[in-house]
Amino acid sequence: xAALATGDRQAMVRLIRRHGPGLRRFLAGTLAAPHEAEDLxxxxxxxxxxxxxxxxxxxxxxxxxxxxxxxxxxxxxNRRTGFRRFLGLDAAPDPEDDRPGTEAGLAARQELALTQxxxxxxxxxxxxxxxxxxxxxxxxxxxxxxxxxxxGAVEQLLVRARAALRARTKxxxx
Amino acid sequence: xxxxxxxxxxxxARLARALGPDADDTAPLSQAVLNRLARPDTTGRxxxxxxxxxxxxxSGLLLGLLLLAGGLxxxxxxxxxxxxxALMQLIGPGF
Numbered sequence: 001x002a003a004l005a006t007g008d009r010q011a012m013v014r015l016i017r018r019h020g021p022g023l024r025r026f027l028a029g030t031l032a033a034p035h036e037a038e039d040l041x042x043x044x045x046x047x048x049x050x051x052x053x054x055x056x057x058x059x060x061x062x063x064x065x066x067x068x069x070x071x072x073x074x075x076x077x078n079r080r081t082g083f084r085r086f087l088g089l090d091a092a093p094d095p096e097d098d099r100p101g102t103e104a105g106l107a108a109r110q111e112l113a114l115t116q117x118x119x120x121x122x123x124x125x126x127x128x129x130x131x132x133x134x135x136x137x138x139x140x141x142x143x144x145x146x147x148x149x150x151x152g153a154v155e156q157l158l159v160r161a162r163a164a165l166r167a168r169t170k171x172x173x174x
Numbered sequence: 175x176x177x178x179x180x181x182x183x184x185x186x187a188r189l190a191r192a193l194g195p196d197a198d199d200t201a202p203l204s205q206a207v208l209n210r211l212a213r214p215d216t217t218g219r220x221x222x223x224x225x226x227x228x229x230x231x232x233s234g235l236l237l238g239l240l241l242l243a244g245g246l247x248x249x250x251x252x253x254x255x256x257x258x259x260a261l262m263q264l265i266g267p268g269f
Binding site for chain 1: 177182185186187189190192193194195200203204206207208210211229
């Protein structure tokens with residue numbers, strides 16, 4: 001982070017290499033329009049770059065800080081998406097991907113769609129806690145710091161989220 | 175039916191895998207971010223579509239203008255006492 005604050009672009013590349021894949025998956029599970037995950041991941045790293053000088057290591061670990069920024073952006077983006085859908089400007093939730101591809105690619109897209117539908121039925125806090133655990137491997141304390149809740153509450157959210165996800169994907173996830 | 179730590183880990187691994195490949199190539203993302211950093215203004219831009227997505231400022235301005243127009247119209251209306259009296263006489267005391 002200190003290197004980022006001095007304008008070191010290689011430090012940004014390293015940060016993206018470390019957190020980029022997890023962040024993209026987190027956003028794909030969090031956004032109401034999952035195809036915007038790539039764009040919002042870019043936006044997150046741009047915010048991190050511009051705010052790096054204000055980063056305080058005593059208050060948050062780098063991963064916590066990055067995911068907190070991403071979460072705020074995702075909440076804001078979901079609000080806008082909801083309003084656009086309300087106005088009828090963005091009626092289609094997500095275009096069906098009917099590109100020809102390999103069988104494995106098709107299966108992966110179907111699994112992604114199934115997962116996103118199952119995640120969408122979870123309450124927001126359960127979904128966020130479970131995603132942070134699954135895609136970034138955060139501890140309860142780190143998830144708690146990211147979501148601004150207690151570690152005990154995180155454990156409860158995780159237990160409920162896992163049970164709900166198992167129920168939603170029963171018979172479809174192997 | 176109790177779930178073990180291993181079951182939970184398997185579920186979370188499955189979830190993560192379903193949302194995207196594990197060893198994802200970050201080069202395109204890095205390139206896109208660095209390109210946007212190289213542009214003079216990368217944040218804070220709003221397009222016409224954003225105005226609709228953030229309706230409060232625009233609707234607040236519209237409401238303010240409507241109230242101003244209403245207030246001006248009321249203040250400048252040429253209503254005289256004689257006309258009011260004439261109307262009351264025409265319509266009656268129930269007016």
